Amino acid sequence: MTRGRFAPSPTGALHVGNARTALIAWLHARATAGAFVMRVEDLDFGRVRPGFMERQLDELRWLGLDWDEGPDVGGPHAPYIQSQRQERYEGALRRLAELGLLFECSCSRRDIAAAASAPHVGEEGPRYSGACRPRLVDPTVPSLTTHGRSLFALRMRADPGVVEFHDLLMGRCAFDPAAEGDFVVRRKDGVAGYQVAVVVDDGAMGITHVVRGADLLSSTARQILLYGALDLPVPDFLHVPLVLGEDGERLAKRHGAVSLGELRDAGVPPDAVIGWLASTCALAAPGEHISARELVPRFELARLPREPTIVTAADLERLRPG
Incomplete structure (x- = not known):
């Protein structure tokens, strides 16, 4: 059985780039009738911010994502928080x-x-x-x-x-x-x-497919060395191109209201966010509102982009109601 995961770090607000990676990881697991695991990677103690884990999980649920195992639902491979x-x-x-x-x-x-x-x-x-x-x-x-x-x-x-x-x-x-x-x-x-x-946890949790951002592509070679040394099975990898601002840099506050919290506070419905994220992956038409669950039958790896997605301020503004 396919076992996928998403592993956010509670060091800042989730932005639309994080959300797109989470959505693709979730869709891949659900489209293959697999399990989806939520794991919190909080070992960067100097940057971890109190309350951000709970906030991130709440925002992902607001989008319509769910998980079979995780810090708030338990599971056979607990704990699901790295610091523990x-x-x-x-x-x-x-x-x-x-x-x-x-x-x-x-x-x-x-x-x-x-x-x-x-x-x-x-x-x-x-x-x-x-x-x-x-x-x-x-x-x-x-x-x-x-x-x-x-x-x-x-x-x-x-x-x-x-x-x-x-x-x-x-x-x-x-x-x-x-x-x-x-x-x-x-x-x-x-x-x-x-x-x-990450290697120890993915091995212990039986993760078969690692879906994450393309910025971690070169890390895969080092992790494969570790899988071999530790006698752990190497999972399949799927690296999703990043979402970038018009300046070619990773999304930040200077690019506009790009966090899930800001979009939710502005009254943007979750199906509008999911539709916009899906449109950047050729899984939905521009402007389409759709739930995460409704996207599952549409999911195909062949449709996903292989180049970064450039987001303009106008793109983000179109998400706002009215």
Whole structure:
């Protein structure tokens, strides 16, 4: 059975780009008679804002999306909030240490940026030089989430080699994880990094299809390395092109009322928002009002765009009533 998921971070308001990705993930699961899981990725403690998890879930329900498992409905793979799953990441880190793939890194961002061999700027910043690679982690330490906390991060070795995979929308993709360098799997504060947390959770929750934004496409190669090291099945991936403003940048307040909360407060009906989102995916006609549930029979991967969607201020204004 297909098992999809959506995993928002409660660090800010959900905007129409987030909503479109959530809608496509939900439609893919429902169109295949699969299960849909809601998971909250709240490990970026410095940016998490109180009450935003509840607000985001409420806004997604307002759109007409539902989920079979999640922080507010429970399920067999609880908890569905990453900050409550730290002990699960401990085992993954220990496995990486046993394989000789984990090392201590005391480099600061400034150190990495200043390294002569780090001209490349990737998804996580300048390429890591590998300066601390010889400092392999002892797999017998009592706790890897407390080991060296505040002194160093833990990185996974990313040796040169192209990782290929087939994206359900983008087709054949190939990335060399070493191009961006060895990557963090546990931060200096002892918290698991994004790459390992998402792999562990998707594996534990039996996720078969990962639908997410195209900005995370290159992360897939690093995650495939982790799936292999941890003996976890690799899910299928579908990376959705982003929704951008007229300036080619990600949507922000300067582009207009782009958050779901602003649209709801302005009196925009949810079927108008769903219709507009669906129209950007060739699943609805421009101006059509339609519910998420009514879209399920129309869903076809072949209809989805493969390029970013540019949103103008006029596009957003047309959503407002009157």
